[in-house]
Amino acid sequence: MPLDDVIDSPKTDVHALPTDRPALAPAEPSSRVRYRGLIWLVAAAFFMQALDSTIVNTAVPAIANALGVTPLSMRTALTSYVLTLAIFIPMSPWLCDRFGTRRVFAWAILVFSLGSLLCGVAQNLPQLVASRVIQGLGGAALLPVGRYVLARSIDRREFVGAMTTVATFGLLGSVFGPLLGGTLVEFTNWRLIFLINVPVGLMGLWLNRREMPDYRLDRANRFDTFGFMLFAGASALMLMAAETAGGHGQWLRVGGYAMAAVALASLYVRHSRRVAHPVSDLSLLKVRSVWVSLAGNLFTRLGVSGMYLLLVLFLQIGCGWSPLAAGMMMVPQAIGSITVKPFIDRLLTRFGYRRLLLGNTIAVAGVLCVFALLSPSTPTWVIAGWVYVYGAFMSLQYTSMNTLAYVDIDVRQASMASSMASTAQYLSMSFGIALASLLMEGFLTSHEPGAYVRAFRWSVVVLGMVTLAGSWVFSRLRETRPV
Structure with a gap:
């Protein structure tokens, strides 16, 4: 059944006037207007999750020093979170069918906030890793349930626009994360980077009671x-x-x-x-746009997921920047991303998914390789300008990849497609962070600043080549445009 057939469509009530002449009822607002509160709720969840996924990056050297470990050994605290997301995301469709989207989303926010609290009081790296796993248990339902509810509630013609709005807030979280992390580490205590999630989670619980629809099946399938x-x-x-x-x-x-x-x-x-x-229906991979989206996500995120960690190590250790200064360097990336967002829908309509993703993936690989030209003597404005360019290309890449999985499926497959897309995203992110860390560690000859600069340069070149492999995947896509 097509998506448009099951979403609440506008109903026109025609009332007879005293003269028996029919009068048209006022036109009902679009689905994006009717579900504005829902979009804000999902956007807030994306913001909280993106904030927590990136806020640790800027604080890695400070947390490593406080816990008595090396900066690169902190990758376990980063990968444990995203791997937990990937492992438990496939449970979200069954949980929604069994308990309803409203209850599942509320528990996800609650467990995520509890994990954040435990991270804030962790005394060593194993405790921090365990707390990050608890965070991941809660966060595993935030992204797929949010996407699923939007796919059920928003008209397909407006879905890309709604996801762009949500992705923009996720993007803001990914930018405020490093900036806020640098500020808190430099002027207060690194523990606050986790504790700030608690009040945000309380606000999310309040919004969930007001705005979240309760989609479920009368009888859920066996898990x-x-x-x-x-x-x-x-x-x-x-x-x-x-x-x-x-x-x-x-x-x-x-x-x-x-x-x-x-x-x-x-x-x-x-x-x-x-x-x-x-738990993951591999028959969906028979749909070309689905398997291309998942495989393209894998190669692209393998290349780019560890980029922010490498850039923070390059700036803080290699160039001697403060945590706040390194965090502020993420602001140009956000500006670049936000600049592109309003044009993505039109670009996809004009060029289609195949041409846009093929060309943009090659461009992203080139942008990564150019990072190898940076050095401690590079002017700040040059680094900021290139981070802006990187943010613009990555914004186009992420939104295009994330919406591609839904263009050729109907609502009965939306929950599973959302789960599989999120799983692929976070699996590749965990492997990408691990790959970037291993490359940096492999090229690192000492712990002197100059060694970090050289290791950074070689690492980004290799990551650029990995990203380039994704262009072949997108070349297998047929000409596809948003509905």
């Missing part, structure tokens, strides 16, 4: 517990292989983890074909 365990095990083992690869003489363990991950993934593929309601 695919065995499939979930296979998927979770494969994902965790693959990240363990990536994390272990940074150690010397660990290649036997790396190979063991990788082989076990491949074995569990293969078992899941066979299992998903035999059950009626798998």
